[in-house]
Amino acid sequence: MITAANSLKERSLLGLKDLSRHEIESILDRAMYWESQSEKRTPVLESKFVANMFFENSTRTRFSFEMAQKRLGAQVLNFAAAASSVAKGESIYDTVRTIESMGIDAGVIRLKPAGVLQHLAEHVQVPLINAGDGNNEHPTQALLDLFTMRKAFGELKGLSVSIVGDIVQSRVARSNLWALQKFGADVRFCAPASMQAPELAEHAPYVTMEEALQADVVMMLRVQLERHAEGVLKSPEQYREQYGLTEERAAKLNKNTIIMHPAPVNRNVEIDDAVVESPQSRIFPQMVNGVPIRMAVMERAMK
Incomplete structure (x- = not known):
């Protein structure tokens, strides 16, 4: 159980405050590798399912993640809070647990309220990637x-x-x-x-x-x-x-x-x-660089 928990924690990306310099460098180096690849699509995550769960709007961040995921061959589910049961009063926690129960391999999540992500990470059994967490972090x-x-x-x-x-x-x-x-x-x-x-x-x-x-x-x-x-x-x-x-x-x-x-x-x-x-x-180069970075992060989460 301890090994599984450690592995889950190591594959998640909740913030950079507690991430080591070595781990950050390894993500940057892997992004450099993905940037150098001429093939638009390398299906290393062909059999994986990822859900982009955006409880706060951000077209730029979601598209960048989706491009990264699809370039790696993952199957992508996109979730927008405005068109979901959250609008009917379902809690963020219940929504994420519901999506997890459908068999995803990782979740990318963006939230307005700070602190909710940490609570989710303690109860969800798939790696979570922070795509913006209140005024806390955006790793x-x-x-x-x-x-x-x-x-x-x-x-x-x-x-x-x-x-x-x-x-x-x-x-x-x-x-x-x-x-x-x-x-x-x-x-x-x-x-x-x-x-x-x-x-x-x-x-x-x-x-x-x-x-x-x-x-x-x-x-x-x-x-x-x-x-x-x-x-x-x-x-x-x-x-x-x-x-x-x-x-x-x-x-x-x-x-x-x-x-x-x-x-x-x-x-x-x-x-x-x-x-x-x-x-x-x-x-504009920053936006270009977002795709290989997120490819490295998604590969780390699901490989």
């Missing part, structure tokens, strides 16, 4: 971010990474922080007071926008202004003026600095239109 996004940085700079050790924006709501910021620090990268945050997560200050300092621009990687986050109605910044225009990566600010970046964003981008709020499309931007 595959951080893995594709690390993959993007490693491709740009060769290694992660010693990189300075500024994460700018809505830190308090951001699972992307948290997963990147935990993972990057394992590799010896220097992480710093930049955010308006109303968007800071004070509990993270002991792990990474908050700096000014000017200081944030002095980095190898400037990662802008989507600003969820709708969640900050009582905050200091009342409008997208005000946010752009104080914390946006404008063309003027981007012109001051070191020529080797890369610009990242987990997307979707609020153009001309977090980042000016022209900067999204600039040579230093890695925003």
Whole structure:
């Protein structure tokens, strides 16, 4: 029983905080292998069934997972909460247990409430992959971010990474922080007071926008202004003026600095239109890199 439990835990991916540097490196290396394959489809998971269970919308993340799964030959079931019994009042727990009972080999799950995923993982007997867990973690996004940085700079050790924006709501910021620090990268945050997560200050300092621009990687986050109605910044225009990566600010970046964003981008709020499309931007390559990363994660879960 202990062996089975350990194996299940090892094949799941709930977050990066408790994942070792070695394990993260092995996923990045396997993603590099999948990226190098010219065949669009390699059916190593031909007889496996996976359910994408999205209790929170995200077209980009779901499509990336689905592309990865189908490239590996898995049979894919897609579940959307809006069209399910959840809309009729069924609990997330019962829904996931119901889908598990139908014979899936792994589940990819995205949730709004933090903490539910951990509870599910303790009761479900198939590997679970976290595709976004409240404001807790988003491990595959951080893995594709690390993959993007490693491709740009060769290694992660010693990189300075500024994460700018809505830190308090951001699972992307948290997963990147935990993972990057394992590799010896220097992480710093930049955010308006109303968007800071004070509990993270002991792990990474908050700096000014000017200081944030002095980095190898400037990662802008989507600003969820709708969640900050009582905050200091009342409008997208005000946010752009104080914390946006404008063309003027981007012109001051070191020529080797890369610009990242987990997307979707609020153009001309977090980042000016022209900067999204600039040579230093890695925003669209990040999306490309999501597929081999998720192939490595799905193979790890079901092989």
